Amino acid sequence: MQIKTKILIVSVDFPPHTDGVSTVAHELASRLSGAGEQIIVIGPQAKGAKEYDSLQKFKVIRTPWYELGYLRLIPILFVMPWVILRYRIKIVIPMNIAYGGVIAYLFSKILGFKYAMWAYGYEFGKFERNKFMHKLYLKIYxxxxxxxxxxxxxxxxxxxxxxxxxxxxxIKPGTDHQKYYPLKVTDDFRSKYNLLGKKVILSVGRLVERKGFDMVIRSMPEIIKAHPDVVYVLVGGGSFRQNLENLTNVLGVERYLRFAGRVPDEELLKFYNLCDIFVMPSRTLEERGDIEGFGIVYLEANACEKPVVGGKSGGVNEAIEDGKTGLLVDPFSKDDVTQAILKLLLDRELAKRLGENGRKRVVEELNWQRAVEIFREKLNKVRNDERVR
Structure with missing residues (x-):
């Protein structure tokens, strides 16, 4: 027997913000709601949130202080128990153990709800050597x-x-191949970012050190020598942006860089489609336990039939099939990154084949319908086993 319960999803990263966790949280909320589940989401305040929320089948409750790091936990600390009591929530799904998981664990015994977790690698990896946090996180999981x-x-x-x-x-993440698909990009959009007649290398993601965008910038002088019409576009915001801009100036390649910042979904689709290659040479920063658990953006680019280049680190080799949907490189080797980019810029048949294979894999294997079905099957099983009503 399938039991229906009210479910609360808690995520400090949620649309209109665009990153991996936001995507997972949105797809989970949207598809569980579409399957008849009663879903409420706690997410951050953001520009464009009102418009986004009005289009959803589920209720979104917004909290402030997104830009204030761990301080954004304070509003959640008060809002989460209120929502649980107000809407008689029986299951909570924190999308990140640090932002929601700790609070869910603390209140679960008092308020009588159960919770299920998601894990990506970076959020618990950095506490492997911290005895207190390790013990706390282990209890939560x-x-x-x-x-x-x-x-x-x-x-x-x-x-x-x-x-x-x-x-x-x-549960391997997927991407929505009906949202990301091959599309002809107009000259007007290319002109907006001064990309007419340019070969485009694209990166999408949070601008943090782990993503390896600095290694692409370091590769640019050699790439420019071979392809003077090349431009590197970075979509996304983050704490490492100033470092990247400084590096760009030091290397004298600022004319060949475009920092687009955060962009709406319709523009992101256009960026994927106008690029020649998608690159994110993520690396594991062992001293911080900072790991790339997967990389949904590789699949989004693949869904638009674009070849991808990723770093041999973390779970990236499960997002990219080396030599079939993209190329894996040593993320600490500038030469490796440079040669992979040059190879795909030169061998257009290879680039085309990798992109086509990538879309085929997304459509057949790595899609959100399949991922959320697996999650819901497990949810139904534990609801029956635990008699959660």
């Missing part, structure tokens, strides 16, 4: 109904962290 790991790599890291193996379920 092991008291959850289950923990959804986004890759085999993350699953193994969770087990190594001490999470009960039977608690972990593998």
């Amino acid at each position: 092991n008291n959850a109904l289950f923990v959804a790991a986004i890759t085999e790599f993350v699953k193994e890291r969770l087990i190594k962290f001490g999470v009960i193996k039977e608690k972990i379920i593998l």
